[in-house]
Amino acid sequence: MTNGWVDIKNADMILVMGGNPAENHPCGFKWVIEAKRNRNAKLIVVDPRFTRTASVSDFFAQIRVGTDIAFLGGLIRYLIENQRYNKEYLVNFTNAGFIVDKEFKLPEDEGVFSGFDEKSLSYNRATWNYEGSGGKPAAAKPGQPAGLPGLPERVDFDPTLQNPRCVFQLLKAHYSRYTPEMVERVTGIPREKYLQACDLFTSIRKDGDTKKVATVIYALGWTQHSFGTQNIRTAAMIQLLMGNVGRAGGGVNALRGHSNIQGATDMAGIFDNLPGYLKVPIPADGSFEGWMKRITPTPSKPGDWASFNYWSNTPKFAVSLMKAFYGDAATKQNEWAYDYLPKVDRNYSWVNIWDNMYNGVVKGLFAFGMNGVMIGPDSNKNIDALKKADWVVVGEIYPDETSEFWRSPGITQEEMKKIQTTVYRLPCAGFAEKDGSFTNSARWLQWKNAALPIPPGCRSDQGIVAQIFLKTRELYQKEGGKFPDPILKLTWAYTNPSDPSLAEVLKEINGKTFADAEDPATKQQIKAGQQVPSFAWLKDDGTTSSGNWIYCGAYTEAGNLTMRRDPADPSGLGVHPNWAWSWPVNRRVLYNRASCNVDGKPWDATRKQVWWNEGTQKWAGVDVPDFKADSHPKDHMGPFIMNPEGVGRIFGPLGAFADGPFPTFYEPVESPVENNLLHPKQRHSPVVRRYKTPDDKYGSVKDGYTVICTTYRLTEHYHYWTKNNPMNVQLVPEPFVEISEEMAAEMGLQGGERIKVSSARGAYIAKAMVTKRIKAMTIDGKKTYQIGIPIHWGYRGIAEDEGKTAKTPVNLLSPTVVDPNAYTPEFKGFLVKVEKA
């Protein structure tokens, strides 16, 4: 979330798409209701189903699964045509006026941007650049070609937005084909209804109003597509066009699905990052310096503007990380132990773990609270992969499907005896039995206290990992082995090494200084050995450490700030500055400089977040300004300080996206529509790859898979966890499939009858819930059915163990297709057939 949960109450207009917050985030959704109650805000819901969120909405449109970009592209067209954008914001705070490379080509009918290489199914993105001068080679993501040209240091710029090669004009041209008629054919939303939605959402900018604010709320309904990142980008672009980013009640708000996956992302529990969004080194970097050179951007902006370019501090963060990991063993001489870091040059993401396990590369798996069989996609493939692994270590609190893959339904005793995988199942501590911090969707780090002792027989999660690591280290100490140095030299100086105190770990994450230091501006001093007050103090000379620079400031000499519990909110804007601690530097709304106009005055005086104080010549505010504190508005420094341009990117240049600088509508990989109506020559995302094992099968209409299936959660259940909780099982006791009344009538089906849903990969059996909440759709003149399946049931659980379910996980159905940017699987839309079971 760029903003926060409570901040939603400041919105005047709320678009929920690709999400169902009433279902999945009920307690955060209250702030939507507060906006409605206190500001007469309007809630627009666009979803394949009439959801719980839709039930309290003011406008609902049923959309075909996976056609969000067509909807949003049409919305961009509408708001440009009707001038429902904030021009001052657009010109000054976005790259709308930047001139784009002459060679850059829009996809038009071809459906691909300039630079597409059909053989490698990837783009040479050299032309996705600004016109200008200066600059250096660009950063590349792992697995993508390096050596691109860099962004120009000085960008050509047209403040009138009239230049036909400026971003704004290209944008207009790109979405000119997303007409309401076309949107109707693609999405199934009738033209009239669609125009009502466009008018309602953009009505906040009617007649040049710049006071009102709209927010966009989304979740996995946007991310879990083969064009997931671009779904979100389209929304971000709309918010930039309307000037809603950085403002209270605005922003682009990802509702993360779980308690700490924001934290897990921050902490880089993912292959392509190191903590704090530092990009992992690639083999070609060659040295620490090479790595830093590649991942540290340089400013790129119109000549007379300023750019903070905060990522220019990357080396400070990286050196401090290496000091946290390796302590005294990371020195300038050994390039801060650069060799100790594994180098990544390919995709090791989730789906690839299972693919690589299937193909014999991955032999051992740790799964801590991660039920890979259930998560899928293509659960059968994951089960087959596990059969080929040497060993699996599962840390769990309940019996789960992954640890029992070897006796999943359909495996006979004989087959079981042939499975050579050793599985360790280690009982962990429950949430109430451990402390530590979670980072919520709004980037708040909150400490939680342990209420109960860990049950006898169980051990703390960190204790288990620590003990395995220490035991392994002991073996390397005793026996030696391949490249033991990083293992032997890793800092592990916790008071209780085999069960580290998490408070101690958080102190390490925050980081400390090894030398006395002074802030030249404030003359504040810190002593050697003290906690670093904020990441501004981090240095690239090895005198500071920090396990995650964005968390720097969470545990300072003032103590553990994630434990703060002052609920006061003096501004009334839902900032709550002294409750817990928010990254970065306790800032609650990101890019909040953009809540003011160019002159530093708030767009809306009733929602003042930050402002330029002429008296003190500093930025002041009720929130921590997301800006250089003393940058005078006249300097024209861009508010998007993490971008080298300093402005929001309507055009995503160079390596930013694998599949295009502007979002483009593509059909899901499994789609009932044979042609991409908007870009007729390219049906799917051109850069999406299919996996190749025998388990990776893909269905099409030709094979009889004509029904669109989507998957989702219910508010009564939590993933694959609450099927062990008798209370939640009582609320929703059995799996079901939601189908429309028309489809049921056609099948001669009554609610409660069992049906079998099959995809090219597997079958799912459950009772049918016949409902008015999903309707048959007319897509390009053809009647199309959509069905929906909640994901919560597997083969271990209360209902499952009582034999009340068919023991078919939903992800037996879902395909192994991932988004080319985020590598998130396409769980949300695929093809099935439905029959009575």
Add this chain to the structure above:
Amino acid sequence: MSQATLRIQKISAHSGTVPGEDTQRQYQVCKLVDTTTCIGCKACEVACVEWNDMPFSPTAFGNTYQTMPETRWNYWNLILFNEHEREDGTLQWLMRKHQCMHCAEPGCLEACPADGAIVQYTNGIVDFQQANCIGCGYCITGCPFNIPKFNNVTKRMYKCSLCADRVSEGLEPACIKSCPTGCLHFGSKDDMTELAGIRAKQLRDHYGYDKAGVYDPPGVGGTGVIYVLHDATQPELYGGLPSNPSIPLAVKFWKHPLKWLGNIAMVGGLIGLFVHYLKFGPKAREEADLAPKGGA
């Protein structure tokens, strides 16, 4: 002492005066349920079961998101889900929290024959005292909302207590506290009525629900649970909420005219027979008298 003598203003089947009747300044408490912001998440259902430590009982799929068809003795609070297509073709998914309405004039209490099995506190909460309950089920007959439920093992009746244990300690009921969207609100009846009115007006003025209104049925003297409805003219849409509920006529007839008539008749009959005896005596003083005079 949590709930003192003076905190009781009505007692079922009670033959004396009631200690708290009109002796307290205490305000009436009230739950406000704004159905227009209910998302049917069932947090209130869970909060109720959890707070009251009620045992779980099996449920079955019923082609709906609704947990069970109606409340149970161990499930006092149930969201009713209804899919409703309006005349303009738009769909409404109406959700209503169904629980004891805590009527000012409770039909259950009226029908109850057991002394002290049902009481109404001065704050308006209608509470079942299971210790005094005899399990006759007359409260079922008396209730216009289908609330009291029978436990087959204990042979007693159960229903929502409006968390009287919490309220008496100054806390809000468990369901109210849990409600994520704030569709549930708790306070004095006056405050809730005002709040409901404001919300209904907002729905009429800003959200196009011309018939939005407040449900506080006068037929049972008003309720301790009031609803804001999108369409107050059709409460039946919300899972059969009666549009003008009252204590069933049969119960009223039974408990008033019939009872008095019967009592008068019985007492009168006894007196009549006694007077008859006084006046006429037995048909024969001794059995021997029966013998015909003069012998046979």
Add this chain to the structure above:
Amino acid sequence: MDASRRDFLKVATVGGTAAALFGFDLKPAYAELRRLKIARASETRSTCPYCSVSCGVIIYTLGDGAKNVTKQVVHVEGDPDHPINRGTLCPKGASLQQDILNERRLLKPQVRRPGGTDWEDISWEQAIGEIAQKVKKTRDDTFIETDAAGNKVNRCESIAFTGGCTDTNEFNYLVVKAMRALGVVHIENQARV
């Protein structure tokens, strides 16, 4: 007040007097209320482990923290001070007590041996020892020091770590630290999916 005493009220009634003559106590209890079950329980402030809203929860446990009490959860309720949830909870958060008290919890380490058809118990020490040996063997067997172009890569592709959604930041940090030190590159998390 004596907390152990049942605290209910008995009111004399006219109806009862007739029977009282016979020595029966016929006065019904008119206001027998449950005591507030959390009145003296210990409170611990925590964060709900489910979605990313991060609702504050108060876990009420048995006893006042005295040494001779084994803590057990009495009730879980929303934290009214928490700015986001303000005491509210969803049906999952509201049922956390059942997650804590759950009888399905795993309570001992187990192993399924190759070809095995059931779980076997294993001691913690043996399990951790065996796992460490497997980690080392797998890593040593497959460790890649340089790539085809001769660049140093120092990675171990044969071990994967998948972390869950409810792992704390500190746990994740320890995992990243330890796994990267082992050269593990297949590090993924619920955050991806």
Add this chain to the structure above:
Amino acid sequence: MKPRGMIGYHPEQIIPHDHILRYSFKERMNHWIAAGSFIYLMLTGLAFWTPWLFWIATMLGGAELSRMLHPWIGLVFFVSVCYMFTLWASQMNFEPVDKEWWNSLGHYIRNQDDQMPPAGRYNAGQKLLFWSFFIGGLLLLASGLVLWFTESIPWNLRWLRYLAVIVHAGTALLTIGNFMIHVYMGVFAERGAFGSVIRGDVSLAFAKRYHPGWYKEIVGETETQK
């Protein structure tokens, strides 16, 4: 086959000491089962009927017990009423004499029995009592079942409950009224009647006075002989 003109002749029913066997053991036993159960039902029913009498239930072992036993005793009562039906229904047909009897009710009330038309084994009042208990028993059973299993009645059939409370209470009131008269007659008004359901017999004099028709039947007096 009775001789023509004879109302009846059953000298075998005349037992020593000029008594007639009026009620067999079976009949007496059944009567007292019915009576006992009815009294219990009435007392517990009255306890539930009005708070003023709730103490009765307390005296009878507590209202819970009363609530538990009331329906079972009700079944006993109903069974015994049914048995009465098999025993006596054939004798309870309304005959022309009954109409006369009703017309002379005033005399009956004023103890002017000699001015009453000759009642048979059962006079019209007793017949009414019989039928009122039998039909009342049926109604009480039907409504009682609804009230017994009241929680099993679905909400959309709730009118059954409404009907049941009225029918049960109303019928109970009527039967209680009849019961009061019956007890009054049997215990206080007609000396000898009480004994008849204890010992089974009545004196010839009793029979002749209260049930002249029946008396004739037993002793064999013909119409003409009168």
